[in-house]
Amino acid sequence: MRKLLFLLIAAFCFTSCSAKKGTISASKARANNKYIQKRNRESIAAHKDLTSLEYIDRFKTIAIEEMNAYGIPASITLAQGLFESGAGNSDLAKFANNHFGIKCGSTWTGESYYKNDDNENDCFRVYVNPEESFRDHSTFLKKKNYARLFELDKNDYTGWAYGLKACGYATNPKYPQLLINLITKYQLDQYDRPEGEIAKIKREDRVLEEINNKANTPQQDSISKTPPDDKIYTVKQGDTLYSISKRFGITVDDLRELNKLPDNGIRIGQKLVVVK
Numbered sequence: 001m002r003k004l005l006f007l008l009i010a011a012f013c014f015t016s017c018s019a020k021k022g023t024i025s026a027s028k029a030r031a032n033n034k035y036i037q038k039r040n041r042e043s044i045a046a047h048k049d050l051t052s053l054e055y056i057d058r059f060k061t062i063a064i065e066e067m068n069a070y071g072i073p074a075s076i077t078l079a080q081g082l083f084e085s086g087a088g089n090s091d092l093a094k095f096a097n098n099h100f101g102i103k104c105g106s107t108w109t110g111e112s113y114y115k116n117d118d119n120e121n122d123c124f125r126v127y128v129n130p131e132e133s134f135r136d137h138s139t140f141l142k143k144k145n146y147a148r149l150f151e152l153d154k155n156d157y158t159g160w161a162y163g164l165k166a167c168g169y170a171t172n173p174k175y176p177q178l179l180i181n182l183i184t185k186y187q188l189d190q191y192d193r194p195e196g197e198i199a200k201i202k203r204e205d206r207v208l209e210e211i212n213n214k215a216n217t218p219q220q221d222s223i224s225k226t227p228p229d230d231k232i233y234t235v236k237q238g239d240t241l242y243s244i245s246k247r248f249g250i251t252v253d254d255l256r257e258l259n260k261l262p263d264n265g266i267r268i269g270q271k272l273v274v275v276k
Contacts, residue, residue: 029114029121036113036126037095043265047094052186055087059099060191062131066138067193071154071203075188076161077137079179082186088130091115097127100137111267128265142211150207153200155192157183231275235266248274 063074084101085093096113104123111126127133152159161176258273
């Protein structure tokens, strides 16, 4: 009897601890989301719902750029963005600039936005702008479990669609066909480009080397490589690009150029290069 009681208590403790691990209270999630929405109120107010064709026209250029850099078919990137963000009209896209439903993960150090998904108040990444989301989509896929996909041709959208599902990107068994249907409907494969054998080998070698280096080196998820600590500043609440420029004696334009910022938007926790 005593042994049974001990096992019941142990099971209860394990369940309680497991439930608490990695969770956030509903009140904290709401407060966090209100802060994100308040900070981004200007861009949110300026948001205009897009049709699928408008979304494609808006983001086809960066999808092609990412394809040329890493080999992910532009058609796949656009189809995923269309599907995951509802053509850029989902709350996650409007409030967090997250177009691919990428969750925070254990190494994400940027801002977060919470919404119910697989679990209550799942944590999603917040980006400065949609383009940053597209770049991080490529970075996110440069993981060991997706490595074999980069050996496919960069116009093999069918292989990528089924490969993403097989590698664990989505749990929906119909995910590959959903992407293929969007690509066919909107002729997204017109943005894909074939590549010669030599170019393909060079791209594969470069990307797979990056993936292997990332797998073998402890690092944090980020959009770009971080310079030495004495040359960077971590954005805090209340900071603006102007106030940071005054603090370090550098112009706003230089700050934007050094950090490849498309505008003056910054986020808490973001690391900025502040020394030329």
